[in-house]
Amino acid sequence: MSEKIPYKIYLSEDEIPRQWYNVRADMKNKPAPLLNSKTLQPMTHAELSEVFCEELAAQELNETDAYIDIPKEIRDFYKMYRPAPLIRAYCLEEKLGTPAKIYYKFEGNNTSGSHKLNSAIAQAYYAKQQGLVGVTTETGAGQWGTALSMACSYFDLDCKVFMVKVSHDQKPFRREVMRTYGASVTPSPSDTTEVGRKILAEHPGTGGSLGCAISEAVETATNTPGYRYVLGSVLNQVALHQSIIGLETKTALDKYGIKADMIIGCAGGGSNLAGLVAPFVGEMLRQEADYQIVAVEPASCPTLTRGVYAYDYCDTGKVCPLAKMYTLGSGFMPSASHAGGLRYHGMCPTLSQLLADGYMEARSVEQTAVFEAAEIFARVEGILPAPESSHAIRVAIDEAMKCKETGEEKTIVFGLTGTGYFDLMSYKKFNDGVMGDYIPGDDEIAAAIEKLPKVEK
Numbered sequence: 001m002s003e004k005i006p007y008k009i010y011l012s013e014d015e016i017p018r019q020w021y022n023v024r025a026d027m028k029n030k031p032a033p034l035l036n037s038k039t040l041q042p043m044t045h046a047e048l049s050e051v052f053c054e055e056l057a058a059q060e061l062n063e064t065d066a067y068i069d070i071p072k073e074i075r076d077f078y079k080m081y082r083p084a085p086l087i088r089a090y091c092l093e094e095k096l097g098t099p100a101k102i103y104y105k106f107e108g109n110n111t112s113g114s115h116k117l118n119s120a121i122a123q124a125y126y127a128k129q130q131g132l133v134g135v136t137t138e139t140g141a142g143q144w145g146t147a148l149s150m151a152c153s154y155f156d157l158d159c160k161v162f163m164v165k166v167s168h169d170q171k172p173f174r175r176e177v178m179r180t181y182g183a184s185v186t187p188s189p190s191d192t193t194e195v196g197r198k199i200l201a202e203h204p205g206t207g208g209s210l211g212c213a214i215s216e217a218v219e220t221a222t223n224t225p226g227y228r229y230v231l232g233s234v235l236n237q238v239a240l241h242q243s244i245i246g247l248e249t250k251t252a253l254d255k256y257g258i259k260a261d262m263i264i265g266c267a268g269g270g271s272n273l274a275g276l277v278a279p280f281v282g283e284m285l286r287q288e289a290d291y292q293i294v295a296v297e298p299a300s301c302p303t304l305t306r307g308v309y310a311y312d313y314c315d316t317g318k319v320c321p322l323a324k325m326y327t328l329g330s331g332f333m334p335s336a337s338h339a340g341g342l343r344y345h346g347m348c349p350t351l352s353q354l355l356a357d358g359y360m361e362a363r364s365v366e367q368t369a370v371f372e373a374a375e376i377f378a379r380v381e382g383i384l385p386a387p388e389s390s391h392a393i394r395v396a397i398d399e400a401m402k403c404k405e406t407g408e409e410k411t412i413v414f415g416l417t418g419t420g421y422f423d424l425m426s427y428k429k430f431n432d433g434v435m436g437d438y439i440p441g442d443d444e445i446a447a448a449i450e451k452l453p454k455v456e457k
């Protein structure tokens with residue numbers, strides 16, 4: 001096509017997908033089922049529904065329907081901030097002097113500042129449909145809690161957020177956004193739950209962790225009538241909702257006859273990446289096309305590159321079902337990195353299976369290199385990227401620089417999951433030159449992996 005590709009490829013409101021794409025339907029090797037942590041039997045819909053909303057439990061188990069309708073109410077909400085633009089990074093290409101063509105899908109155009117709102121609104125909708133009073137959740141860096149509080153206020157649901165204590169103290173502004181949307185925010189571990197009290201007794205003065213906050217949120221949901229627990233990543237249902245990112249990206253690329261060679265995304269619990277790549281992996285699974293897909297994670301929490309693919313607990317308190325996933329062990333305590341949203345020991349089961357089957361590759365990058373990439377990007381593209389998203393930027397830039405050497409005109413697409421306005425303390429460390437890189441030792445990882453539950457399969 002000779003038509004010049006615009007800086008921003010916007011779609012019309014009508015082009016917002018009407019269905020999510022469930023990549024599991026096209027996978028020959030399905031992700032392994034969640035197991036009941038006591039009986040080690042696959043979780044049934046009834047068991048899952050004690051913790052999750054019924055419809056979400058059904059989506060979690062659904063591996064046969066390739067397409068699932070997006071209810072009108074959710075689609076109407078999407079219209080307020082979607083379709084998200086696919087942007088041609090002409091300015092970055094010029095700055096790098098690369099023949100590569102770089103595109104990014106920007107998900108930061110909403111108050112929560114990230115892609116997490118895509119799933120938050122769906123989860124809140126199903127909770128409301130079921131007649132629930134409210135939901136509980138955990139949040140690490142605060143993006144998920146913010147997104148969920150927005151979604152809950154829209155549907156008039158109560159929202160109880162357990163926020164990892166270090167973030168609670170370091171990111172007071174995130175907390176205020178959540179409170180403005182009506183959520184209650186409790187620093188975790190707290191003395192409001194049994195598991196929180198136990199963790200506090202064992203580790204007085206701990207700053208908490210995502211795994212611990214999950215345990216507290218689940219306990220509160222199961223002990224409070226009319227409440228269920230919702231999760232912002234890792235689960236297959238969340239990956240399903242995030243497929244809207246990939247579907248829009250594909251529509252935008254197809255509109256201009258662009259074929260991606262490489263698709264890059266950052267991976268914390270795996271939801272944005274799973275969503276971004278879903279329709280493309282679907283083509284690979286159906287042998288219609290081929291892509292190079294790259295997951296990028298922090299070297300400080302190297303789940304995909306140094307973890308094992310095995311059943312593990314999803315939370316510290318071991319109250320959640322077991323999931324088969326790439327994991328560093330639920331006892332692994334990632335160092336305090338500045339990409340809070342990528343500090344989780346496990347990974348989405350769907351994404352884990354796709355990696356195990358060779359449909360994607362994983363790379364890890366160090367924190368200072370990530371911020372260097374963030375700075376290059378921010379200075380030419382006019383968006384201050386989230387540290388999490390900047391992991392994808394790092395690899396996109398590295399690949400574009402390789403193209404500069406080889407002269408290859410590769411088409412690179414990456415997911416820009418959010419903005420970095422709440423991460424300015426991290427940018428300050430980087431600007432002051434006092435940011436470090438922490439890479440866990442083999443012994444540290446081995447010690448956590450040794451404690452994995454013993455499950456045959």
Ligand SMILES: *Cc1c(COP(=O)(O)O)cnc(C)c1O
Binds near residue numbers: 234
């Ligand atoms: C939470 C978050 C991530 C990581 O979560 P995934 O589930 O792996 O997508 C990445 N980027 C931003 C901006 C986030 O808020």
